[in-house]
Amino acid sequence: EVQLVQSRAEVKKPGESLKISCQGSGYRFTSHWIGWVRQMPGKGLEWMGIIHPDGSDTKYSPSFQGQVTISADSSINTAYLQWRSLKASDTAIYYCARQEGYCTPTSCYGYFDFWGQGTLVTVSS
Amino acid sequence: DIQMTQSPSSLSASVGDRVTITCQASQDINNYLNWYQQKPGKAPKVLIYDASNLEAGVPSRFSGSGSGTDFTFTISSLQPEDIATYYCQQYDSLPQAFGQGTKVDLK
Numbered sequence: 001e002v003q004l005v006q007s008r009a010e011v012k013k014p015g016e017s018l019k020i021s022c023q024g025s026g027y028r029f030t031s032h033w034i035g036w037v038r039q040m041p042g043k044g045l046e047w048m049g050i051i052h053p054d055g056s057d058t059k060y061s062p063s064f065q066g067q068v069t070i071s072a073d074s075s076i077n078t079a080y081l082q083w084r085s086l087k088a089s090d091t092a093i094y095y096c097a098r099q100e101g102y103c104t105p106t107s108c109y110g111y112f113d114f115w116g117q118g119t120l121v122t123v124s125s
Numbered sequence: 126d127i128q129m130t131q132s133p134s135s136l137s138a139s140v141g142d143r144v145t146i147t148c149q150a151s152q153d154i155n156n157y158l159n160w161y162q163q164k165p166g167k168a169p170k171v172l173i174y175d176a177s178n179l180e181a182g183v184p185s186r187f188s189g190s191g192s193g194t195d196f197t198f199t200i201s202s203l204q205p206e207d208i209a210t211y212y213c214q215q216y217d218s219l220p221q222a223f224g225q226g227t228k229v230d231l232k
Contacts, residue, residue: 035221037169045161045169045212045223061220062126095168107218111159113180115168 002026004034004096004116011122012086019082020119022096029053029077033099035112036070036081040092050099050108051079059108086123093118127151127215131224137232144200146227148213153193157217160189160198163226164209172211173198205231 007021022034035050049060051070058070069082079096095118101110128151138144148158156176161169171180173189176196186201200207208231213224 044210044226045163045214047214047221047223049220059219063220097168100174101216107157107216108221109157109216111171111174111180111214111216112161112169113171115170118168 002098002114004098004114006094006096006116006119009120009122011124013125014088014123015085016123017082017084018086018121019080020094020121022079022081022116024053024077024079024098027098030074033101033103033108034072034079035097035099035108036068036079037095037097037112038064038092039095039118048081048094050103052103053077053079057103059103086121088123088125090121091123093120095119126220127154127218127222129213129215129222129224131213131227133227134225135228135230137230138203139232140203140205142203142232144203144207144229146198146211146213146229148191148196148198148224150194150196150215150217154215154217156192157215158189158191158196159214159216160187161212161214161223162207162209163212169212200229203229203231 036048038046048064051058072079096116097112098114100113160173163169
């Protein structure tokens with residue numbers, strides 16, 4: 001059974017750093033890109049970026065480039081989303097999702113077929 | 126970047142009604158469009174990929190059509206378990222983008 005299990009909810013203060021995780025199981029982890037999607041409270045879905053699980057390629061939305069770092073460690077089937085300095089506006093649920101498809105230099109074709117349960121990040125002083 | 130405009134933003138319908146949601150892309154995206162369903166407190170779930178292909182295990186009352194810039198998602202006979210928010214997603218070019226969502230509830 002394919003599963004993506006995300007790390008627990010976090011409560012942080014502005015300026016703090018954070019790294020959340022997404023561990024895949026039930027499939028060959030390096031066969032599928034992993035994407036990250038943000039959902040701010042009461043709002044819609046925002047595509048943040050995507051990584052090849054061997055770490056060889058990462059693509060960011062311009063809206064998130066420089067604001068977060070996406071990484072992966074294929075030896076433990078885990079992808080990460082990291083912030084160096086959190087802001088209150090980073091408060092959201094963050095989902096990881098497996099892409100069924102492939103990426104080229106300019107596009108990632110396919111759809112997210114399996115999703116993690118989401119990690120709620122709350123940033124408040 | 127490609128912008129996706131969904132309409133309506135919300136709708137109320139009765140059990141058994143036909144429900145239609147539209148999604149318009151700001152430029153031609155061929156058929157590179159997916160539809161997701163998100164229930165409260167849950168992760169999204171893909172229903173339709175490549176504009177019109179039904180994901181395995183998804184009931185046949187869900188369907189999608191369109192190509193280019195204009196797409197339609199249809200629930201042929203609304204069921205109580207279909208109460209959710211629905212999103213389109215383009216993947217023609219990076220960054221991928223979701224529509225703003227359509228919240229469907231019962232009248």
